[in-house]
Amino acid sequence: MRGIKDKIAVVTGGTRGIGRGIAQRLADEGAKLVIVGTNMETAEKTAREMRLDGADVEAYAADLRNVSEIDALMAHVHDAYGRIDILVNNAGVQIRQWAVDFTEKDYDFLMDLNLKAYYFTACAAAKYMKAQGGGAIVCVSSGNSTCFTSRRSLYNISKAAVNALVGTLAVEWGRFNIRVNAVAPGYVLTDMVKKGIDDGVIDMETNFKVIPIKRMLSTEEIGNGVCFLASEEASGVTGQTLFIDGGWSRCGLPED
Ligand SMILES: NC(=O)c1ccc[n+]([C@@H]2O[C@H](COP(=O)([O-])OP(=O)(O)OC[C@H]3O[C@@H](n4cnc5c(N)ncnc54)[C@H](O)[C@@H]3O)[C@@H](O)[C@H]2O)c1
Numbered sequence: 001m002r003g004i005k006d007k008i009a010v011v012t013g014g015t016r017g018i019g020r021g022i023a024q025r026l027a028d029e030g031a032k033l034v035i036v037g038t039n040m041e042t043a044e045k046t047a048r049e050m051r052l053d054g055a056d057v058e059a060y061a062a063d064l065r066n067v068s069e070i071d072a073l074m075a076h077v078h079d080a081y082g083r084i085d086i087l088v089n090n091a092g093v094q095i096r097q098w099a100v101d102f103t104e105k106d107y108d109f110l111m112d113l114n115l116k117a118y119y120f121t122a123c124a125a126a127k128y129m130k131a132q133g134g135g136a137i138v139c140v141s142s143g144n145s146t147c148f149t150s151r152r153s154l155y156n157i158s159k160a161a162v163n164a165l166v167g168t169l170a171v172e173w174g175r176f177n178i179r180v181n182a183v184a185p186g187y188v189l190t191d192m193v194k195k196g197i198d199d200g201v202i203d204m205e206t207n208f209k210v211i212p213i214k215r216m217l218s219t220e221e222i223g224n225g226v227c228f229l230a231s232e233e234a235s236g237v238t239g240q241t242l243f244i245d246g247g248w249s250r251c252g253l254p255e256d
Contacts (some may be wrong), residue, residue, distance in 0.1 A: 001227050001232075003233070004230060005029060005031070007086055007230075008031070008082075009023075009085060009086035010077055010086070010087050014043075017188070018223075019090040021219020021222055021223045023035050027055035034058045036062055037059075038062070043060060046059065085129075087137045088140070090140040091117065096155075126173055129173075129176065133177060136178070138230050141182040141241055142155070142159040143184055143185065143245040181239070187204065189216050
């Protein structure tokens with residue numbers, strides 16, 4: 001894909017799951033990567049494995065719920081590589097329970113990562129992108145940003161806000177040649193979804209009745225969409241949310 005090779009890319013939550021798939025696709029296209037997770041050992045393990053496949057990747061640990069750690073991450077990347085071309089805001093959490101059972105602590109825990117961190121990470125990167133003449137930001141939203149499944153109220157709200165975030169930041173930053181888009185994945189079998197299945201909250205056989213392609217998505221399929229939006233091939237695209245959900249968001253009634 002044009003315009004990814006040798007670009008400096010930061011992928012939050014790039015240490016496992018969807019983030020790792022995104023990081024791998026960007027690495028396949030020749031980007032130089034910084035992958036960020038909460039645990040340095042896990043981040044370093046993933047980076048080592050990716051390097052065996054030829055990726056140019058640095059591991060970094062931070063708790064992105066703290067804005068000071070976001071600023072330190074971006075300053076580190078800029079100091080080390082001289083620029084920040086691509087930011088993928090991917091790190092997110094899920095808590096599944098009825099709306100009335102959420103506590104204030106749950107609210108802060110989820111919103112601080114799924115929304116606040118996306119916002120301040122985008123802003124921190126945009127300062128460097130503006131100074132260097134441009135960049136691309138891709139946020140990982142969710143099918144739940146429009147399909148409001150029960151027992152995920154905080155998550156649904158945080159992801160609907162991500163769609164609004166990319167729209168509004170795109171409007172502000174188009175003048176600086178910074179494009180801001182999102183991908184909204186359907187179900188991908190990561191630790192997040194495995195926990196929902198193990199807890200008995202997710203039943204994929206039922207879900208497939210409203211997912212036209214009748215299967216889960218792969219991390220590579222999500223990475224393909226992120227690569228496109230980050231690349232020069234999407235040079236005219238900004239403020240959009242691309243649903244990579246096997247048609248889930250288009251389905252009306254359940255079908256076998
Ligand atoms: N799995 C799905 O089906 C699915 C569907 C739609 C959207 N998503 C979204 O995709 C993204 C990745 O989800 P996943 O399923 O790969 O999850 P995951 O739990 O497998 O991975 C989460 C990643 O986020 C990182 N992380 C967690 N807390 C952090 C913090 N405080 N600071 C920095 N990093 C932190 C973890 O280290 C890990 O790398 C999330 O935003 C999620 O909402 C997932």
